[in-house]
Amino acid sequence: MSVETVAAEQSEDLVLREDSEGIARLTLNRPKQYNALSLAMMQAVRRELERIGEDASIKAVIIEGAGRGFCAGHDLRELRGEVSRDFYKQVFDTCCAMMMAVTNLPQPVIAKVHGIATAAGCQLVATCDLAVTEETARFATPGVNIGLFCSTPMVALSRNVPRKRAMQMLLTGEMIEAPTAAEWGLVNKAVPEDELEDAVMGFARAVASKSPHVLKIGKRAFYEQLDVGLSEAYRQTSEVMTENMLARDAAEGIDAFLEKREPTWQGA
Template identity: 60%
Template sequence: MQNLLNRHTDEVGITTLTLSQPERRNSLSFSMLDALGESLTDIAEDSATRVVVIAAEGKVFCAGHDLKEIRDQLDSYDFQLALFKRCSEVMQQVVNLQKPVIARVAGVATAAGCQLVASCDLAVAESSARFATPGVNIGLFCSTPMVALSRNVSRKHAMEMLLTGEMISAARAEQIGLVNRVVDETLLDDTVYGMARTIAQKSGHTVKIGKGAFYKQLEMPLAGAYDYTAEVMAENLRAHDAQEGICAFLDKRKPEWKDS
């Protein structure tokens, strides 16, 4: 795994997962997906991790699936299906992880690489970054990347990317909601880790509740979403951190979180 993905946790609980195969454009080969999935499984149980950053080495954030690997298995439907299902599982791990995940995007993110960016809770890109879902250009529509993309940008913007296969700039990605912020490359780390540190200072229990509720209510009709989130808030108020936070605010002091 070390040659594929590096993992580091700092003193405030920010764990960085770095895709580390720049010579292969950090492609999501079966082995890279396994490495990423296994790390996310570990992080889910790691109380020291409060926020996750997904980064990459080199000039390409992630070029999507390894087309050479796919070509070598063109006659194996079972392999292809297993690959796309494994990728789908990993993307869902990112969404379902009870800790915020931030994409640190330097360079190009295409196809399943763009899907990875869209699957993260937040994304910060350097100004020269570019994004695309170019499968249509090679006869393989980006159908699984479409799932994450269409849940982050409007239908027409998603369809434009999917049907044209054209690269879009970081500025355009920010405009349509694919990324949160675009910054000069010299400010990328300060912005990403500044955001991560801000989140890491919050109650981990509260963030966990909020992230889970956010994605669940998105799939509900309006009335059901309000019913569900009312119950979530009432249950949230029973937690130590909510009661401590309210009292600390009223007492004009800093709260002492217990992540419970």
């Protein structure tokens, strides 16, 4: 990729942010390229997530794509434009760091999917905490078709769908339809196009109505317990619940339930 192209990319609004009702909406904004994840775009997404993580006013995040699709994965023209181990390592390390930023973000993240979500775009859907898709969208990890196995997308994919289903996607590279993605657990639900926004906002508003402190510790505990054995998972989550019970929002929530009123969260 030329210096001129990089400079032009960095001057674009690669990620658009709009905040409303305590919900941050991030839009991947390379519509002509089906929002392919250039190095600059991945860096921009990560920076915006870091800002959101520090913003106590934000309770939930929506990630969507501009134009005709959610995200087509890595920018293949960029990958062929600079053939070097160091550049490739930078691209894939940056992608992994972006995905981890989604997982490590205190706020829940919801993918709003339309069109296609392929390769690293499918990985991003799998990485988000929740995902809603229009029923005509399609998903794939098609790297095998071009000689580049979807190894990093495999990480998120294999943690969301059954093993045989993940291997089917990875080994064949074939597209799956939105209803199948919902059946396999890649997304939470597939809805008609005209219902997509309402379905996504339904999740976002539900999440935003909860204690941000409780969601933060619960999200962290969820991902941590996935990677340990059963007894260690119970040990860890018992400690988490003990600490949670000592939080002011737990006291407020339980008292509000007993007193039959709505809780007033303090975020601590």
